[in-house]
Amino acid sequence: MRLERDIEALLADMAAERRLAANTLESYRRDLLPFVAYLREQGVDELTGSTKTNVAAYAAKLRRDGRSAATCARALVSIRALYAHLVRSGRMDHDPARFIEPPKAERKPPAALNVADVERLLAAPDTETPAGLRDKxxxxxxxxxxLRVSELVALQEPDVNVGLAFVRCGGGGGQERIVPIGGYALQSIADYLAAGRPKLLKPGLATTALFLSQRGDGMTRQSFWGILKRYAAAAGLPEGELTPQSLRSSFAAHLLANGADVRAVQEMLGHTSPAATQAYAQSAKLLMKDVYDAAHPRSGKRT
Structure with missing residues (x-):
């Protein structure tokens, strides 16, 4: 049929010009066959007779059918490629899908650890060694x-004021911010500065970086990822689920779960929009639900 032939012509064109893999071409086919089937149900037998209304109605149908925003967006990319092929071949003089916006992807709440998991992670480093003091x-x-991990590894010694309990860091867009530091972190930093950093320093290698590698220079993001992965395994946390963002998410979610003001958390995180901070509120609600299920005698989930 003509609709299906148009799809195959597009795929042949893409295979020849862009040298796409067979799996990629098959993905396009899977996206486009349901679309042309929908057009046929609507009485449209040729793509040249379809309109922007047909494309918009199909996109709305996908959402009604429960398809994710990502799935809908991918289908629209394939549909646009099909119409672009028809325009290039001279069969159509406009693209009905051109101005149809794909649905925005749902903002998933950032993953946050519960307090018990954080405690196990923080207890994992061996503080009898200079590297362990640094990692702690x-x-x-x-x-x-x-802090973002990029901000953490960029810290210089003067950026942390142990006496006044704050850290100065540079966020996105060159915006500097001041963030308070709690007692446990202050003590760990003081221990590291007293007995860890001096032993990691190498003779003749001058640096003001706060956190030093075993080579005596500043820590990198990649190095910290490796450190975090090692301690996640030592703490018995699920492999692959813990990232530096997990601790940033846990910081925000735990503050919000305990009644912190969203605007204050926003400033500490360095977010330019409250909406970015609000995403952590869902994680906070999930954490509160975990606490309730574990602690309330009538939750029905205690063993």
Missing amino acids: AMLELLYATG
């Missing part, structure tokens, strides 16, 4: 302040 200070500081 880094983990405690991340959880205490919600």
Whole structure:
């Protein structure tokens, strides 16, 4: 049939010009066959007779059928490619899908650890070694302040004021912010500065970086990822689920779950929009539900 032939012509064109893999071409086919079937149900027998209304109605149908925003967006990309092929071949003089906006992807709440998991992670480093003191200070500081990992590894010694209990960091767009530090993190940083950092320093290698690698230079994001992965395994946390963002998320979710003001958390995280901070509110609600299920005698989930 003509509709299906148009799809196959597009796929042949893409295979020849863009050298797409067979699996990619099959993905396009899976997206487009339901679309042309829908057009046929609507009495449209040729793509040249379809309109923007047909495309918009199909996109709405996908959402009504429970398809995710990502699935709908991918289908629309395939449909646009089909119409672009028809325009290039001269069979159509306009693209009915051109100005149809794909649905916005749902904002998933950032993953946050519960307090017990955070405690196990923070207890994992061996503080009898200089590297362990450093790692303990880094983990405690991340959880205490919600810093991004890029901000953490960029810290210089003068950025942390142990006496006044705050850290100065540079956020996105060159915006500097001041974040308070809690007592546990302060103690860990003080221990590291006293007995960890001096032993990690290498003779003749001057640096003001706060957190030093075994080589004596500043810690990198990649190095910290490796450190975090090692301690996640030591703490018995699910492999692959813990990232530096997890501690930033836990910082925000735990504050919100305990009644912190959203605007204050927003400032500490360095978010430019309250909407970005609100995403952590869902994680906070889930954490409160876990606490309720574990503690309330009538929750029905206690063993």
